Amino acid sequence: MKTESLKIIGMTCAACAKASERAVKKLEGVVEASVNFATEKMVVQYDESKLDTDKIKEAVKKAGYEAVEEAETKAIAVPISGMTCAACAKAIERAVSKLEGVESVSVNFATEKANIKYNPKATRLSEIKQAISKAGYKALEIESSNKVDEDKARKEKEIKVLWTKFIVSAIFTTPLLFYAMAHMIPGLNKSLPAFLDPMHDPLAFALVQIILVTPVIIAGYRFYTVGFRAIIRRSPNMDSLIAMGTSAAVIYSLYSTYRIYMGDHDSVMNLYFESAGVIITLILLGKSLEAVSKGKTSEAIKKLMGLAPKTAIVIQDGREIELPIEEVEVGDVILVKPGAKIPVDGEVVEGYTSIDESMLTGESIPVEKHVGDKVIGASINKNGSIKFKVTKVGGDTALAQIIKLVEDAQGSKAPIAQMADIVSGYFVPIVFAIAIIASVAWYLSGESTVFSLTIFISVLVIACPCALGLATPTAIMVGTGKGAEYGILIKGGEALEAAHKINTIVFDKTGTITEGNPEVTDVIASGEIGRNKLLQIAASAEKGSEHPLGEAIVKGAEKENLEMLKVDKFAAIPGHGIEVQIEGSDILLGNRKLMDDRNIGLKHLEGESDRLASEGKTPMYIAVDNKLAGIIAVADVVKDSSAKAIKRLHDMGIEVAMITGDNRRTAEAIARQVGIDMVLAEVLPQDKADEVKKLQAENKKVAMVGDGINDAPALAQADIGIAIGSGTDVAMESADIVLMRSDLMDVPAAIQLSKSTIRNIKQNLFWAFGYNTAGIPLAAGLLHLFGGPLLNPVFAAAAMSLSSVSVLTNALRLRGFKPH
Secondary structure, X not given: OEEEEEEEEOOOOHHHHHHHHHHXXXXXXXXXXXXXXXXXEEEEEEOOOOOOHHHHHHHHHHOOOEEEEOOOOEEEEEEEEOOOOHHHHHHHHHHHHXXXXXXXXXXXXXXXXXXXXXXXXXXXXXXHHHHHHHOOOEXXXXXXXXXXXXXXXXXXXXXHHHHHHHHHHHHHHHHHHHHHXXXXXXXXXXXXXXXXXXXXXXXXXXXXXXXXXXXHHHHOHHHHHXXXXXXXXXXXXXXXXXXXXXXXXXXXXXXXXXXXXOOOHHHHHHOOHHHHHHHXXXXXXXXXXXXXXXXXXXXXXXXXXXXXXXXXXXXXXXEEEEEEHHHOOOOOEEEEOOOOEOOOEEEEEEEOEEEEOHHHHOOOOOEEEOOOOEEOOOOEEOOOOEEEEEEEOHHHOHHHHHHHHHHHHHHOOOHHHHHHHHHHHHHHHHHHHHHHHHHHHHHHOOOOHHHHHHHHHHHHHHOOOHHHHHHHHHHHHHHHHHHHHXXXXXXXXXXXXXXXXXXXXXXXXXXXXEOOOOEEEEEEEOOOOOHHHHHHHHHHHHOOOOOHHHHHHHXXXXXXXXXXXXXXXEEEEOOOEEEEXXXXXXXXXXXXXXXXXXXXXXXXXXXXXXXXXXOOOEEEEEEEOOEEEEEEEEEOOEOHHHHHHHHHHHHOOOEEEEEOOOOHHHHHHHHHHHOOOEEEOOOOHHHHHHHHHHHHHOOOOEEEEEOOHHHHHHHHHOOEEEEEOOOOHHHXXXXXXXXXXXXXXXXXXXXXXXXXHHHHHHHHHHHHXXXXXXXXXXXXXXXHHOOOOOOOHHHHHHHHHHHHXXXXXXXXXXXXXXOO
């Protein structure tokens, strides 16, 4: 199975998204296809053996739109020195085009630049430079085209084109409206010059209006080309409604002009050119405002992309060379000076500094970095010079992964969006039916053709599925972007929606509620073995273990300069402890369960064990040759934010549980410190998911918060899995939400963000549905039926444009979200 993301060009409303989605879903081998109107992206999952991208593109094209792959190719402009004539340019083109992966190369002798499109997976930038050098010329510093800049340029061009079209149509519509309506304005009609009187020269009056409306129709030509094409393909959209409505007005007016020409001067009162002009102008204004607002919804992504530095100082043969970021490779050693940005991810090999990682984690306090510590690309080096070895470049860096995560989330659909999608899919054909039925019904009831036409145009123009299509995706885009700013990475619309329903949160103890850096607090020896010997045996046994408690014992022995003994056999007993052989003795080290399983009596140390557990310490028992030799107690410090976060969750009405492999007494002591409601103690790693399942069986909506590999199944089982950013890649992969700065206060913040976003979506859907529910009956003449006024098509157009803009404006309010 392959999942591909394609950019869909040419969509104007939610019905367009539905049409392209439908066309792709019909293809054999397509498992799922989802089009997001706000991001203009299609995510399609398909069987590679039955289908390829070209067939998908073809299906989208047949539906009337264009599908473009998310660029695998890079476009670069390389300035070149040393060219003396057009033949030099040709020589460079020849040399570069021979390289594998180069799609096109065009050298402009006048600007002294080579514009190259290439696949970075097939060839490197340095190879292109070498090819230019071998041809006898010099490649200067490269001006790489940036995806953000490309996207920004495309959006800006789209906005500029729409504004230009609106201004052109407004320039012609204003005199058209005055010319057509002036004679109806009370007080003004008596003092008008003769040429503004329709009865003075009816034919000239009609011809002037035709001249004025023509540039407006040309400015809005896309409504007609796209709209009528969609009708022919039997998937009408918003443009179809506008095209049909305004065409009806213009065609009827042209027929009236013909009647005037034939001598029927009364037909001058049946001209509707100004309606068509004003409708197109208002809708172009609405589309312009909509494009501006849609551009703002993806600002979070642009901010993230803009964080990456453009160059890096690479150490090569002892020299410092500044290279474009695209040329940095894994294994390079990079120098970063104070105040500079870290270019890519890596590991410190020389120097000491503190680094501000707030742009990625939201954590304002700079983090100290020594040799061996990891550094993240786009973070800022504060005070010392460091050298680090590059471990990740390009799409593998933490910043690139975050950007991809946020992009995927913004392109995803929440379940609540499916309702709007279904409605949008059926909406336009239903509106056509209502427009025809309403206009025919009024005509049959004895009303004039003009009256029936007004009804037909008003219904078509006021009913627009745009607001419905934008209601959910825009809120999700702003919500997930805002989360990224606070270091809360939400992986999709589904997770964002589900989070607001959570009523129970299960926290893993070690590394989540506690710091995850346990220390030895007590060593209690029993019998012949002394305290230091006991700690020495325990540390030697745990030397091969990766358990945090085992590591604490090893560190404790190292602090006291105890020498490690040779271990002959080692066996881990998951969830219980370990069994080893040291100096010919069988050693057991683990929890009470392990001792009970091996029938080792604990009675004479029972009191000590209970005391340690009641103090929140974890007692670990040591048995030598099946006799209890003592207890080593290890304690983990509770995080500062744990109690505050749990109190905030209680204030939100959420029940909090803690899950741990620790014994019950220890777990309950920690639970008391932080205010936990429910303790799930002595749970084996493999049983954590089952505990989550039990809570779900009680009809609870459960979120699981964890950081370790053993938390991954429970994170996947929970309704929402929340991974602590400092945790393992496996835990972060299994989770729906990732907290980059490992602060538990971000758990309530994530739920607040979810609630704010869902509230915003519901408001948007209410306005979108409410507007259409109220607007269509009004346009169909409901008020007129009871003696009220008839809705003018011009006001219908204004209302339609306003509906989309109001939904987008409401979604943009989320940009002001701040966690309490």
